[in-house]
Amino acid sequence: MATEFEELGAVPSFTVTLFVRRYNPEDGQEARWQDFDVQVHGTDRVLDALHKIKWEMDGSLTFRRSCAHGVCGSDAMRINGRNRLACKTLIKDLDITQPIFVEPIKGLEVEKDLVVDMNPFYQAYRDIKPFLIASDKPEKERLQSAADHAKFEDTTKCILCAACTTSCPVFWTDGQYFGPAAIVNAHRFIFDSRDEAAEVRIDILNDKEGVWRCRTTFNCTEACPRGIEVTKAIAEVKQAILRGKP
Amino acid sequence: MSVVIEQPRSPRSRKAANWEKYGWMYMRASGAILVILIFGHLFTNLWVGEGIHAIDFAFVGGKWSNPFWQVWDGLMLWLALIHGTNGMRTIVNDYTSREGVRKALTFALWGICAVLIVLGTLVIFTFDPCPANGLAANLPSFCPAR
Numbered sequence: 001m002a003t004e005f006e007e008l009g010a011v012p013s014f015t016v017t018l019f020v021r022r023y024n025p026e027d028g029q030e031a032r033w034q035d036f037d038v039q040v041h042g043t044d045r046v047l048d049a050l051h052k053i054k055w056e057m058d059g060s061l062t063f064r065r066s067c068a069h070g071v072c073g074s075d076a077m078r079i080n081g082r083n084r085l086a087c088k089t090l091i092k093d094l095d096i097t098q099p100i101f102v103e104p105i106k107g108l109e110v111e112k113d114l115v116v117d118m119n120p121f122y123q124a125y126r127d128i129k130p131f132l133i134a135s136d137k138p139e140k141e142r143l144q145s146a147a148d149h150a151k152f153e154d155t156t157k158c159i160l161c162a163a164c165t166t167s168c169p170v171f172w173t174d175g176q177y178f179g180p181a182a183i184v185n186a187h188r189f190i191f192d193s194r195d196e197a198a199e200v201r202i203d204i205l206n207d208k209e210g211v212w213r214c215r216t217t218f219n220c221t222e223a224c225p226r227g228i229e230v231t232k233a234i235a236e237v238k239q240a241i242l243r244g245k246p
Numbered sequence: 247m248s249v250v251i252e253q254p255r256s257p258r259s260r261k262a263a264n265w266e267k268y269g270w271m272y273m274r275a276s277g278a279i280l281v282i283l284i285f286g287h288l289f290t291n292l293w294v295g296e297g298i299h300a301i302d303f304a305f306v307g308g309k310w311s312n313p314f315w316q317v318w319d320g321l322m323l324w325l326a327l328i329h330g331t332n333g334m335r336t337i338v339n340d341y342t343s344r345e346g347v348r349k350a351l352t353f354a355l356w357g358i359c360a361v362l363i364v365l366g367t368l369v370i371f372t373f374d375p376c377p378a379n380g381l382a383a384n385l386p387s388f389c390p391a392r
Contacts (some may be wrong), residue, residue, distance in 0.1 A: 173340040212266035215336075241267065 011041045016096050018049055020061065021103035023110050031110065034058075035099065040091055046079055046102065047086040050114075063114035070225060073161030077114050078103045083163040083223040105166035107175055120175055121162050124182035128204055132189065133197035142194040152191040155184045155233050157226040164220035164230050170213050177213045178205065180220035180230045187233040190246050198246045206241045214238070269332055276325040283322045303386050307375030316370050323366045331359040 015037055023031035036057055038049045047068055054061045066072040068087045075086040079102050080094060086102070094100055108116040134142070158181060165171050165179035186205055190198045205211050211234055220230035240246050291305075292298050309315040334355050342348040376389035385391055 170340065174343060206264055206267055208264070208266055210266070212270045238270070242271070 011043050013039055013041045014096065015039050016049065016091055017099040018046075018053065019099050019101045020050075020053070020113070021101075022061075022113055023104075024060075024112060033101075042092050044091050045087055046077075046084075046089045046091060046094075046100065047075055049091060049100075050086060050102070061114075062112045071159060073159035073225075076105055076161040076163040076166070076225070078105055078166075083167045085161060085163070085225040088225050105162055107166045107168070107172045108162070116166075118162060121165055121179065121181065122160075124165075124178045125160065125185055127178070128182050128186040128189075128201055129197065130185045130189065132192070132195055133200070134194060135196055144193055148193040151193075152188050154228055155188040155191075157228050158184050158188070159226060160185075161225060163223040163225055164228075167219040167223035169217060169219065170215055176209045178207070178210055180214075180234060183211055183214075183234050183237055184228060184230055187237050190237060190240055198240070199244070202237075202241050202244070202246075205237060211238050211241065273329060273332060276329045280322065280325050280329065283318060283325070286318070287322060303375065304388055307373070307386070310370060310373040311375075320367060320370050323370065324363060327359050327363050327366075331355050 018036045018038055019033045020036065021031055022034045036053050038052050038057075040049050040052070047065055050061065050063055050065075054063075063075065063077070063086070065075040065087060067074070070085055070088040073085070076083060077086055078084075079086065079089055080100060083105055091100070102114065104110050104114045104116050108118065108121060110116050160181060162181060164184070165181045168177070168180055170177045171179045183205060186201045189195045190201050214231075214234050216231055216235070218231050220234075221228075221232070224230055291301060310319070335352055338348060338351045338355065342351060376385055376391060378391075382391050
């Protein structure tokens with residue numbers, strides 16, 4: 001009887017094979033694939049499988065994660081060739097008859113296993129001045145109409161996970177391009193009616209490595225785990241540059 | 247006593263004219279015009295009248311004796327070559343890592359583009375199917391000298 005009840009309430013579990021891209025700068029070896037057979041539940045995400053590997057099979061596996069619930073943007077990785085958040089990707093949604101391939105996001109230098117150097121990405125973000133620039137003192141609320149807010153609401157959702165920027169083939173070439181994430185965050189302030197430095201940001205992005213390198217391949221829009229229409233935002237910034245104002 | 251804090255990272259100074267913006271605008275504008283020019287070209291050459299069977303030396307000669315088609319083909323030549331070369335330049339920028347190689351390839355691209363534009367324009371606007379000093383036997387059948 002007891003076993004029957006257990007089976008009724010049990011979440012189905014199955015075994016999947018994960019191929020994880022391993023790299024250790026200290027062992028002098030090239031990056032390589034290592035496979036793990038992991039017993040997972042139907043409710044598990046790729047992050048849970050990685051945890052299982054790290055906690056029960058190989059403690060040396062290195063990856064970033066913080067909130068583990070799709071908000072902090074730490075665990076963007078390339079899963080089966082697509083940039084996604086490991087904490088938002090259910091294993092059952094992938095093709096589990098095949099192995100699951102997990103590798104670091106492309107275009108940024110790998111430091112260890114799935115951890116990349118995010119500094120060039122953050123530098124591009126800093127370069128577009130991601131803060132409100134206003135001349136008046138913040139003594140009272142800066143009011144804004146719902147219509148004005150709607151202009152940039154989509155781009156406020158960015159969590160800086162770098163999934164978009166590292167899915168961009170132009171960014172892969174030399175890493176000099178500002179990248180979708182920086183442009184999205186510039187968009188967030190350029191189209192904010194309370195901000196007064198749109199021209200400054202427009203000038204920054206009207207650069208050799210700015211918005212004009214965008215080739216509208218839509219990789220960024222597909223990669224964004226927050227569903228931001230990234231390519232549309234970039235196009236709106238291009239329009240703003242042509243107009244010279246938001 | 248109040249402390250005066252400098253503005254963090256004052257705006258960058260305005261740079262010289264930025265060609266990337268104009269390049270981007272050119273690609274869109276020329277692309278839109280080329281769609282009309284190229285489909286118009288295909289329509290008149292391959293569809294109207296006898297269609298593809300009408301194309302021979304005399305057909306081309308006849309078109310290039312008409313200022314309308316001279317301008318049409320000239321525009322198509324200039325817009326398409328600059329459009330294509332600018333596209334190639336973008337690819338060169340993407341795939342070259344060394345500055346010297348990039349400069350050399352870009353220089354070669356625009357050089358080839360310029361030569362082709364000059365030759366093409368010369369042909370379109372100075373084309374004479376029956377040159378006065380031509381050997382009669384080499385002239386096409388419709389020339390009076392033959």
